[in-house]
Amino acid sequence: MNRKTDIVVVGSGLAGMSAALTAAQSGKKVTLLTHGAGTLAISSGCIDVLGYLNGVRVADPFESMATLPAEHPYSLIGGAETVREAIDWLKSVCRKGGIDMAHAAEEGNHTLITVMGTLKPSYLCPDSFNPDCLKDVHRAAVVTVENMKDVHPGLIIDQLHRYAELSDKEFMEAVLPCPIEHAHRNITPLDIARHVETPEGMKWLEKSLMPYAKLYPVLLLPPICGMKHSQQIWNQLCSALKVKIIEMVSIPPGVAGLRMRDVLKKALNAAGVYMVESAEVVRAEVEEGRCKTVHTLTASGEDAWEADSFIIATGGLLSGGISTAPGKAWESIFQLSLDAPADTEAWSSPDIFGSSFFASMGVKVNHELKPLNGEGNVCLDNVRFAGRVLGGYDFAAEKSGNGVALATGRYAGMLAGKE
Amino acid sequence: MKHTTVVIIGGGATGIGILRDLSMRGVKAVLLEQGGIASGASSRFHGLLHSGGRYAVKDNEAARECIEENMILRRIGRECVEESEGFFVLSQQDDPAYEKPWVEACAKAGIKTEPVDVKEALRLEPNLDPGIKAVYRVPDSSVDGFRLVWHNAMSARRYGGEMLTHHEVFAIDQEGGKVKGVRARNLVTGEEVCISCDVVVNAAGSWAAKVVELVGLEVGVQPDRGTLVAFNHRFTSRVINRLHMSSDGDIFVPHGSITILGTTSFHADRPDAHEAPTEDVLKLLDIGEVLIPNLRSYRILRAFAGTRPLYVAKGSAAGRAASRGFHISDHSEEGLDGMFSIFGGKFTTYRLMAEKLCDLVCEKLGVHAECRTAVEPLIADPSPAMMEKAAKYFPVHSVPLVANRLGDAFPIVVEKAAAMKSNPLLCECEMVTRAEIEYVASDPSSHSMTDVRLRTRLGMGTCQGTYCSLRTIGALTECRVPFPLSPADNLRDFLQERWKGLRPALWGLQAREMELGRAVYAATLNIDGARDEQKN
Amino acid sequence: MKRRINPDKCVACSTCVVQCPVAEVTSKFLGPRMLGxxxxxxxxxxxxxxxxxxxxxxxxxxxxSCPQGVEVSNINMLARAEYCRENRPSFRDWILAHGELEAKLVSYFPSFLVNFGMANPISKQILDMVGVSKKADLPKFASKQFPAMFKEYKQPENLTKRVVFYPGCFIKAYAPQTGMDLVWLLNKAGYKVEYPEVFCCCGTPLYTNGFEADARKNAVKNLEELAAWRKAGIPVLSLCPSCQLMFKSEIPAFFPDLAENMESTALDDAMEFILGCINRGELDISEADTSPLDIIYHAPCHLRAQGIGFPGLDILRLLPGVHAVNADAGCCGISGSYGFKKEKYDIGMAIGSKLFDTIKDSGIRQVATECGTCKVQIIHGTGNPCDHPLTILRRRLDKKTTK
Incomplete structure (x- = not known):
């Protein structure tokens, strides 16, 4: 098989989906090849833009962008202006798909509440995660569901009280009875969120929260307020119970990430993007500095996918966009070397959260996101990279993962769409 | 001031074995351990219950000890031994001239060897190199060192033996050439304890030299670093040895869900040289590939190292060439009455070492009770009814594992699980449930999540703590288990400990896992940023 | 020797747990990662x-959904086969697994009798007692099965190129006309179609219901025949995504020794082949009916798993007048015989509800899908007409067929 299209995007995380949707919206024929469902589905579903710079908390991510090093993806694509545009675009896509995304009330980041009871700076979150209302109250209930092993109010309260700004607040533990009987497996927030999506689940949640709503003006919940209709469900609960509900950021499965992925996937289908699953791109045909085709592996051989330009959003170490072996690291499709030190121990810091080489290991690109060779020249003229496959930033330490994925994906899609 | 008859220093296999033996003979004893139970070499080796085949040619006496003890441990420690048997395999690189003398030496030591047709061996172990030239079956087995030590401890407790973990001995008091007592510091609370006694036994393994330094003496113990690699799944059914003069990286030992490849032998400058360098890992892979050609495609979970307390008599060989035999010093010969040191030896012969030492101690104390450690099982088998009951509250794959792990505590934990509304799996990779974790965490010897990990295998599987550590700290905070560290610090320490094992093999599949861990703990939960923002 | 799949690639990221349709609707299922x-x-x-x-x-x-390439479902199927070696599957599972044999038996009786026999309330009650849901619409046996139909059909004589057709059980017993539509199209494109009767059930229902030995016997027979045609350089086409997946990736996973000596055990995809015919100009679609037709297309999971895109949808989109949208609403819930089982029926329907709603909300009547049992489930869940894309193609091309 050999199919031809205008643009091939590889990867269906936030970067790949943003790139594909942007390119399709500019009128291009887009094929999206994906091996697996990407990491958006298991992520928090909030857009962390920039929370820390060199270990120091930033007040305003956009102001701080100006001080980032030149090789940081944000710097390469034009800084704050480009990133803001991408965020506005995502907000409109999500709004159409039924999720309202909220900025912090004041300039700068939200401090989201996690199921660990830690606070995390993030720029944009679904309304239901917006923690602003906690500032104005003294009392809140921390809610979990019986048997939900990822969420323990005792831990959350212990941890929240360790923050100066929350130390004088009164928190109460609340455990809702589990609405799913005879569960053979352990219950996660996703199970409850799906249950709440049904009419009886919604009724259960409203009824179970009622007694706490009478006592506390704010309720902190795991992300359980429905799936497809989460916005409506959250609105309805808040108004029926006359409280503010804050959903907490949870570990995989992150629920809100899946909500956002479903919205984006629907938008892609509506925009005519041809999405091929189970399609692992294993190599590419390159001629005179241009990629002709990328090749997916199938049980009966290889399929070639031809396009005018390519956007590679295959992720990093976790998703396989970056491959590693002792003393070696390379980009997985084009085998671009990532200049890793031969001594593997030099890749990482002895402190698990210290600054490590591997954390910002990735493809070096120019301001158009095209890859550069060792001499600093563009080596593939019709290929762009987006998301974690890029080097020059540490998504985990900076809290910039979804921000970089969104902004570089959108930017790559715009540039390719204009060609 | 506390009184006892014997103070044992060191909570590894030997020390705990001595505690059990003495307690069974009716001698009052207290054991002091600076870390957790079996936190040194007893849990930092490949977990091979030697048939003795490995030593047959070089040290026939040690080989005979191995096979005898091997058979005893299968009887008394059934819950800790997987009766998996072993292969000695002559690879394409091994000298065929070694085969005949090896078979003869095994026979001499009483080790049963049985030639296996190469084709049949490959059928039984399909991951072996098809080019192997000869295979022998021997009674090797895998043993869970950590568990075996714990089961000894449980048995010792039943006989009144006492253990104080996280207690570092800082002084041994003497009077008129005779030991009088021991002073130690509780490393968790900072409190000092004083114990008066008649006899002090130094069973501190690689730390033995440091202990005798307290009384101004010297012993010939040389810590020797052995690096090991744990793989994510079990790819052999039995223990696999190379049929050659024992060397680095030539043993694969399957344990439950994982396989361990070991070991290296390097001079260590300190007894706690537990960091495994990448260099060692790569060396092990190179050597291991000779027997298992696909080795590099398997995922390394972690690399770790332990230090063997090799006994080096003055002027004799060190490292791989040093004797694996053990040695007992009665320090009265050097003018200090009531003090004994035991060092060298192997895990497989820990019981025999304990027996010999206790014979000497008892002789000194005038106690005539016989040693019974070889005949009495460490723990009683769980009843079939209890196993059936457990199946209701634990995942089906995990019931035998939980029963074996917990030993005496199994019925208690089953009852606990039955009384709970649900018993969620907090560690899905190693199938550890909340009831077990809560029970172990509330044991006085547990001071951190790492202590819980060692006893339960929490966080030792595929995800290396990514999911279970949040769940565990949540559950333990909820049921108010009093750990000295704050929950976030406890979690960070736990992850840092895991990190130590991941770093030396940070590539391929394990690098993917590591990035997932960072995505969860740094990117999603911000426990790195929270370090400076929370009061701890 | 026990077959094992190395589970090392799993990083426990939970993506499969999130995307598993069964786990989504029932907490009785431990979930793909834990079982796999x-x-x-x-x-x-x-x-x-x-x-x-x-x-x-x-x-x-x-x-x-797995980003790491773990063969989760194959691990589960191997474990099930292993379990069933010790624990015999139920009579109900035997019935559902051996549809081919039953089809052969009923082919000797008039179909209206058989179908009445299956569909009347008393039989439904009996089936229900052995564990087949009486709420399910079991597919109806065709009045004439494919082998008989093919035998009677006269292909044009001047055809020089040859292809082989592997119909699979569903087309053989329940939807022979779909097979004949393919024959018609291939003839039109200049190909003579061979149908070797030795080809038997691909083994999917056998293996998934725990009849490993029977599945293996079939695989031996099928691969032998496939190898002969492959040697002769003649493509062997299949219309059924599940049969294709079985040949392509499950046979090598379940019976690696059988697949060892073949470069590929895959059948050729009939939709890709027809698409090729159109692209090469062998099959002229310029004369096709141009009346407007809206179609909502459902991609069977077993097609999505193959990573080849949607050649059936591509064909529909080439047709003038046709506006085809992709439902993109996940699994229909039937999974071969799964949704017919009494204890699974509600699970299957709950899984399919997203798809049913998407179809209803689209306002489009005509549904298209390649998989036979997906089709049964879609008709059962929506009441809409549902056809194979090639049936629709033939309708648009064949002046003789009535719309």
Missing amino acids: PASERFRMLNAGEDDSLSYCANCKNCDI
Whole structure:
């Protein structure tokens, strides 16, 4: 098989989906090849833009962008202006798909509440995660569901009280009875969120929260307020119970990430993007500095996918966009070397959260996101990279993962769409 | 001031074995351990219950000890031994001239060897190199060192033996050439304890030299670093040895869900040289590939190292060439009455070492009770009814594992699980449930999540703590288990400990896992940023 | 020797748990990761099997969603086969697994009798008692099955190029006309079609219901025949995504020794082949009916798992007048025989509800899908007409067929 299209995007995380949707919206024929469902589905579903710079908390991510090093993806694509545009675009896509995304009330980041009871700076979150209302109250209930092993109010309260700004607040533990009987497996927030999506689940949640709503003006919940209709469900609960509900950021499965992925996937289908699953791109045909085709592996051989330009959003170490072996690291499709030190121990810091080489290991690109060779020249003229496959930033330490994925994906899609 | 008859220093296999033996003979004893139970070499080796085949040619006496003890441990420690048997395999690189003398030496030591047709061996172990030239079956087995030590401890407790973990001995008091007592510091609370006694036994393994330094003496113990690699799944059914003069990286030992490849032998400058360098890992892979050609495609979970307390008599060989035999010093010969040191030896012969030492101690104390450690099982088998009951509250794959792990505590934990509304799996990779974790965490010897990990295998599987550590700290905070560290610090320490094992093999599949861990703990939960923002 | 799949690639990211349609609708299922790679690490200890293994529908959404390339569903299927070696599957599962044999038996009786016999309330009650849901619409046997129909059909004589058709059980017994539509199209494109009767059930229903030995026997027979045609350089085409997947990736996973000597055990995809015919100009679609037709297309999970895109949808989109949208609403819930089982029927319907709603909300009547049992489920869940894309293609091309 050999199919031809205008643009091939590889990867269906936030970067790949943003790139594909942007390119399709500019009128291009887009094929999206994906091996697996990407990491958006298991992520928090909030857009962390920039929370820390060199270990120091930033007040305003956009102001701080100006001080980032030149090789940081944000710097390469034009800084704050480009990133803001991408965020506005995502907000409109999500709004159409039924999720309202909220900025912090004041300039700068939200401090989201996690199921660990830690606070995390993030720029944009679904309304239901917006923690602003906690500032104005003294009392809140921390809610979990019986048997939900990822969420323990005792831990959350212990941890929240360790923050100066929350130390004088009164928190109460609340455990809702589990609405799913005879569960053979352990219950996660996703199970409850799906249950709440049904009419009886919604009724259960409203009824179970009622007694706490009478006592506390704010309720902190795991992300359980429905799936497809989460916005409506959250609105309805808040108004029926006359409280503010804050959903907490949870570990995989992150629920809100899946909500956002479903919205984006629907938008892609509506925009005519041809999405091929189970399609692992294993190599590419390159001629005179241009990629002709990328090749997916199938049980009966290889399929070639031809396009005018390519956007590679295959992720990093976790998703396989970056491959590693002792003393070696390379980009997985084009085998671009990532200049890793031969001594593997030099890749990482002895402190698990210290600054490590591997954390910002990735493809070096120019301001158009095209890859550069060792001499600093563009080596593939019709290929762009987006998301974690890029080097020059540490998504985990900076809290910039979804921000970089969104902004570089959108930017790559715009540039390719204009060609 | 506390009184006892014997103070044992060191909570590894030997020390705990001595505690059990003495307690069974009716001698009052207290054991002091600076870390957790079996936190040194007893849990930092490949977990091979030697048939003795490995030593047959070089040290026939040690080989005979191995096979005898091997058979005893299968009887008394059934819950800790997987009766998996072993292969000695002559690879394409091994000298065929070694085969005949090896078979003869095994026979001499009483080790049963049985030639296996190469084709049949490959059928039984399909991951072996098809080019192997000869295979022998021997009674090797895998043993869970950590568990075996714990089961000894449980048995010792039943006989009144006492253990104080996280207690570092800082002084041994003497009077008129005779030991009088021991002073130690509780490393968790900072409190000092004083114990008066008649006899002090130094069973501190690689730390033995440091202990005798307290009384101004010297012993010939040389810590020797052995690096090991744990793989994510079990790819052999039995223990696999190379049929050659024992060397680095030539043993694969399957344990439950994982396989361990070991070991290296390097001079260590300190007894706690537990960091495994990448260099060692790569060396092990190179050597291991000779027997298992696909080795590099398997995922390394972690690399770790332990230090063997090799006994080096003055002027004799060190490292791989040093004797694996053990040695007992009665320090009265050097003018200090009531003090004994035991060092060298192997895990497989820990019981025999304990027996010999206790014979000497008892002789000194005038106690005539016989040693019974070889005949009495460490723990009683769980009843079939209890196993059936457990199946209701634990995942089906995990019931035998939980029963074996917990030993005496199994019925208690089953009852606990039955009384709970649900018993969620907090560690899905190693199938550890909340009831077990809560029970172990509330044991006085547990001071951190790492202590819980060692006893339960929490966080030792595929995800290396990514999911279970949040769940565990949540559950333990909820049921108010009093750990000295704050929950976030406890979690960070736990992850840092895991990190130590991941770093030396940070590539391929394990690098993917590591990035997932960072995505969860740094990117999603911000426990790195929270370090400076929370009061701890 | 026990077949094992190395579970090392699993990083426990939980993506498969999120995307598993069965886990989504029932908490009775332990979930793909726990039963698959997580339990696989312990299976060598022979500590027993979790009861909920039978809840895996083998729909492959775990494999499709896994970013690490873990063969989750195959691990589960191997474990089930192993379990069934010791524990015989139920009579009900035998019935559902051996549809081919039953089809052969009923072919000797008039179909209206058989179908009445199956569909009347008394038979439904009996089926229900052995564990086939009486709420399910079992597919109806065709009045004439494919082998008979093919035998009677006269292909044009001047055809020089040849292809082989592997119909699979569903087309053979329940939807022979779909097979004949393909024959018609291939003839029109200049190909003579061979149908070797030795080809038998691909083994999917056998293996997923725990009849490993029977599945193996079939694989031996099928591969032998496939190899002969391959040697002759003649493509062997299949219309059924599940049969294709079985040949392509499950046979090599379940019976690696059988696949060892063949470069590829895959059948050729009939939709890709027809698409090729159109692209090469062998099949002229310029004369096709141009009346407007809206179609909503459902991609079967077993097609999505193949990573080849949607050649059936591509064909529909080439047709003038046709506006085809992709429903993109996940699994239909039937998974072969899964949704017919009494204890699984409600699960299957709950899984399919998203798809049913999407179809209803689209306002489009005509549904298209390649898979036979997906089609049964879609008709059962929506009441809309549902056809194979090639049936629709033939309708648009064949002046003789009535719309």
